[in-house]
Amino acid sequence: MVSTLFLTATALPEVGPAGVIIKAVLILAVIAAIAGFGTYIERKILAFMQRRLGPQHVGPFGLLQLAADGIKLFTKEDIIPQHANKFIFAIAPVITAATAFIALAAVPVFPDFTIPFIDVFVPSIAADINVGILFVLGMMAAGLYGPLLAGMAQGNKWGIIGSARTAIQFLSYEVVTGLSILAPIMMVGSLSFVNFNDYQTDGLWLVAYQPVAFVLFLIAGFAETNRTPFDLLEHEAEVISGYVTEYSGMRWGLFFIGEYANMITIGVIASVVFLGGYNDFWIFPGWLMIIGKIAFSFFFMLWVRAAWPHVRPDQLMWLCWKVLMPLAVVNVVITGLVIML
Amino acid sequence: MYEFIAFYVFAIATTILFLITVMSKNVLYAMSALAGGMVMISGFFFLLGADFLGVVQLIVYVGAVMALYAFAMMFFDATKDIKEKHQNPSLVFLLGGLMSLLFVVMFSAPIIGDNVQALYPVVENVGVVENVGNAQAVGMVLFTKYLIPFEVAALMLLVAMIAGIILAGKKMDYSLTKCEAIDEEMDIEAITENEKGEA
Numbered sequence: 001m002v003s004t005l006f007l008t009a010t011a012l013p014e015v016g017p018a019g020v021i022i023k024a025v026l027i028l029a030v031i032a033a034i035a036g037f038g039t040y041i042e043r044k045i046l047a048f049m050q051r052r053l054g055p056q057h058v059g060p061f062g063l064l065q066l067a068a069d070g071i072k073l074f075t076k077e078d079i080i081p082q083h084a085n086k087f088i089f090a091i092a093p094v095i096t097a098a099t100a101f102i103a104l105a106a107v108p109v110f111p112d113f114t115i116p117f118i119d120v121f122v123p124s125i126a127a128d129i130n131v132g133i134l135f136v137l138g139m140m141a142a143g144l145y146g147p148l149l150a151g152m153a154q155g156n157k158w159g160i161i162g163s164a165r166t167a168i169q170f171l172s173y174e175v176v177t178g179l180s181i182l183a184p185i186m187m188v189g190s191l192s193f194v195n196f197n198d199y200q201t202d203g204l205w206l207v208a209y210q211p212v213a214f215v216l217f218l219i220a221g222f223a224e225t226n227r228t229p230f231d232l233l234e235h236e237a238e239v240i241s242g243y244v245t246e247y248s249g250m251r252w253g254l255f256f257i258g259e260y261a262n263m264i265t266i267g268v269i270a271s272v273v274f275l276g277g278y279n280d281f282w283i284f285p286g287w288l289m290i291i292g293k294i295a296f297s298f299f300f301m302l303w304v305r306a307a308w309p310h311v312r313p314d315q316l317m318w319l320c321w322k323v324l325m326p327l328a329v330v331n332v333v334i335t336g337l338v339i340m341l
Numbered sequence: 342m343y344e345f346i347a348f349y350v351f352a353i354a355t356t357i358l359f360l361i362t363v364m365s366k367n368v369l370y371a372m373s374a375l376a377g378g379m380v381m382i383s384g385f386f387f388l389l390g391a392d393f394l395g396v397v398q399l400i401v402y403v404g405a406v407m408a409l410y411a412f413a414m415m416f417f418d419a420t421k422d423i424k425e426k427h428q429n430p431s432l433v434f435l436l437g438g439l440m441s442l443l444f445v446v447m448f449s450a451p452i453i454g455d456n457v458q459a460l461y462p463v464v465e466n467v468g469v470v471e472n473v474g475n476a477q478a479v480g481m482v483l484f485t486k487y488l489i490p491f492e493v494a495a496l497m498l499l500v501a502m503i504a505g506i507i508l509a510g511k512k513m514d515y516s517l518t519k520c521e522a523i524d525e526e527m528d529i530e531a532i533t534e535n536e537k538g539e540a
Contacts, residue, residue: 085370088369091373130476138396138400141400142403144404152369
């Protein structure tokens with residue numbers, strides 16, 4: 001405890017509990033809003049790309065569709081199958097949502113700022129542990145338990161096939177995520193997101209030095225958030241809905257929220273590690289830049305979903321172990337050589 | 342003050358979760374409790390200021406080891422209770438005795454513990470060298486004092502990896518979905534089953 005306090009409190013204004021709480025509420029509000037509103041944006045953008053109209057009946061431009069969906073989810077009958085393990089079945093969606101939000105605790109979203117009149121310093125990061133990147137990756141790895149336990153507890157064959165696919169996909173692509181982000185870590189020499197941001201304050205964005213790592217990270221990020229080229233976990237034509245087959249109502253909604261929060265987390269990591277973080281850029285202030293970057297990566301995921309069909313399971317494994325992982329290792333080796341010489 | 346409260350919360354949670362792991366007859370409960378206990382243990386590392394080790398505990402035990410256990414458990418029905426067989430009571434007796442001995446040692450450890458000193462205390466290092474993080478401190482010790490154990494561990498992992506590839510690598514060079522031999526086998530099975538049905 002002593003050492004953490006000592007390490008984090010160097011040359012910064014006092015980080016009071018009020019600041020941390022404000023930050024946590026800010027992150028939760030922003031992320032929950034984006035995650036909720038994301039479903040509407042996703043449907044509208046997909047509709048636009050496919051020359052449809054999308055939701056338009058509830059409210060102006062269908063903006064209240066979100067509220068209608070929420071009411072539907074909350075009032076739906078909550079069914080627990082007869083032969084399911086009830087306790088584990090109930091706790092699995094909570095694990096997914098909780099790990100997704102815990103991961104956000106160590107992610108910087110806005111720059112440091114001080115609220116003017118009450119003079120409260122709000123740090124850029126809710127919990128500045130100096131191994132932030134590892135913590136976020138570890139928490140996303142722990143998020144695997146949601147789908148895994150859900151599939152095993154529901155006593156449904158489609159569910160267990162879906163969760164087996166989840167386990168394979170997450171475990172494989174975690175390797176690529178870790179290795180691809182290792183090269184920027186070697187360049188910056190720190191595991192703290194704040195140091196990553198500061199490293200890019202004056203120079204070029206890290207994506208200029210590490211384009212391969214960036215592309216690998218994005219691909220692995222798509223796989224870890226279960227987005228379209230790799231959405232084999234709940235592909236309707238093959239495994240009904242995968243691990244969410246037996247879920248209904250708000251329990252299903254929790255899986256959904258967790259998935260959207262993970263999309264945002266991947267977006268934040270990509271923007272802070274590779275795309276310059278929350279630094280000011282030309283005339284744009286830092287907070288606007290980071291929102292713009294996160295929004296772009298969110299849009300990018302929807303764009304890819306509209307543009308590409310999904311791959312087969314064997315293609316997925318081939319891509320991970322025979323293409324991406326060797327590329328990531330070669331990238332790490334080359335980065336190491338360049339740093340040494 | 343907060344450390345004490347947090348320590349007791351983590352300690353009680355860890356003990357309860359691991360007790361569930363041992364006592365429960367349901368595989369699913371045992372597995373989830375073990376994973377939860379691993380998370381709680383990482384809490385101790387964070388309390389002691391060893392952020393890096395805490396996160397490594399999370400990634401390695403929760404993310405990798407337990408996930409592999411869980412994956413192995415998909416091959417049988419996890420919702421049923423297991424009937425345990427107690428064939429060897431003397432073994433149970435021996436293990437119980439050893440465990441109680443271990444408890445005596447653990448509870449008397451604080452008496453010996455006063456004499457134990459950390460060889461590379463991180464907190465003091467921070468005072469000397471500016472900005473030495475957790476990961477750096479671990480790295481310094483690993484690459485100076487414990488270099489040989491570190492390399493030996495790396496070698497062992499390499500051996501394990503090669504063995505794993507060899508064990509799993511049979512028939513790796515052609516696709517199972519396109520495999521004609523398996524198709525033929527399935528055809529033969531289907532034919533024999535049809536014949537059985539007709540007979």
